[in-house]
Amino acid sequence: MHSLLWDRSEDDVNKAATTTTIGDMVAADFRAAAVFEHFGIDFCCGGRQRFDDACRSASVDPAAVASALDALGPSTDPANDPAGWPIPRLVDYIVSTHHTYARVAMPLIRRYLAKLIEVHGTRHPELRRVATGFDRLCTDLEHHLFKEEMILFPYAKELALSADAGRHLPSPFGTVENPIRMMEREHRDAAEELRTIRELTNGFVAPHDGCTTYAVCMEELKRFELDLHRHVHLENNVLFPKAISIEHGQHAN
Numbered sequence: 001m002h003s004l005l006w007d008r009s010e011d012d013v014n015k016a017a018t019t020t021t022i023g024d025m026v027a028a029d030f031r032a033a034a035v036f037e038h039f040g041i042d043f044c045c046g047g048r049q050r051f052d053d054a055c056r057s058a059s060v061d062p063a064a065v066a067s068a069l070d071a072l073g074p075s076t077d078p079a080n081d082p083a084g085w086p087i088p089r090l091v092d093y094i095v096s097t098h099h100t101y102a103r104v105a106m107p108l109i110r111r112y113l114a115k116l117i118e119v120h121g122t123r124h125p126e127l128r129r130v131a132t133g134f135d136r137l138c139t140d141l142e143h144h145l146f147k148e149e150m151i152l153f154p155y156a157k158e159l160a161l162s163a164d165a166g167r168h169l170p171s172p173f174g175t176v177e178n179p180i181r182m183m184e185r186e187h188r189d190a191a192e193e194l195r196t197i198r199e200l201t202n203g204f205v206a207p208h209d210g211c212t213t214y215a216v217c218m219e220e221l222k223r224f225e226l227d228l229h230r231h232v233h234l235e236n237n238v239l240f241p242k243a244i245s246i247e248h249g250q251h252a253n
Contacts, residue, residue, distance in 0.1 A: 016181065021048050021049060021050055022047050023044075023048075023233065023236065024237070027083040028236050029081070030081055033233065035068045035072070036065075037229065038068070039055075043237075044233040045187055045191045047236055049225075061126060069191075087156050087246075090242070091202045094117075095153070098231035099231075103142075104206060106138045108226075110138065112216065113127065114216055115132040120211070130200050133196055133200075151179065159246050160246060161245055177244055180243070203218070
């Protein structure tokens with residue numbers, strides 16, 4: 001059994017499966033994200049589910065998932081695992097990697113969808129619902145990224161730097177958990193919007209009468225969803241708990 005589920009006795013394995021969360025497992029080894037994606041297990045917004053519960057929700061065999069995790073083997077480069085990075089480095093990575101990608105991908109996919117409606121809209125009226133949902137997602141996500149970059153992320157960085165210097169940083173939010181709850185709610189809304197788009201497109205698959213642009217657009221939507229899952233995981237299950245932990249530690253001193 002992979003170390004993510006405790007490489008110990010069977011009793012310990014069973015205990016870990018009912019107490020270890022999906023988010024913690026991906027935080028411990030980011031390669032687990034690909035395994036959970038394969039089995040349709042939500043590790044970002046659903047990251048607080050315990051392993052057994054998550055498998056049950058996805059209607060998959062926990063033993064099959066555990067076997068796939070075991071096949072990963074030990075992590076070979078922990079220095080490149082974002083879960084171990086300090087908050088400033090983690091924030092910079094999220095912004096430069098995931099926020100930057102979203103800002104490039106959103107207008108591209110919008111243009112593809114507009115073209116598909118023009119060419120295929122009559123035969124595939126669902127494209128209008130896809131485009132409307134994606135426009136709504138983009139508008140909300142643009143505001144979301146701005147709030148993170150201008151408000152929450154700078155505060156999280158300052159919180160970490162203050163803790164390193166042994167200083168207490170007063171919170172303008174009452175507690176950092178207040179803006180975090182708002183961001184998590186917006187993450188869930190984005191995930192729901194993409195889930196609807198996935199259903200409307202039969203899992204981001206171009207129809208038999210679709211053109212090359214149709215296939216490319218579906219691949220871009222699939223890539224967008226995959227990136228958002230990793231993006232949200234790093235915030236919900238790594239960055240946010242780090243910030244909350246630091247704040248609680250300051251209050252305990």
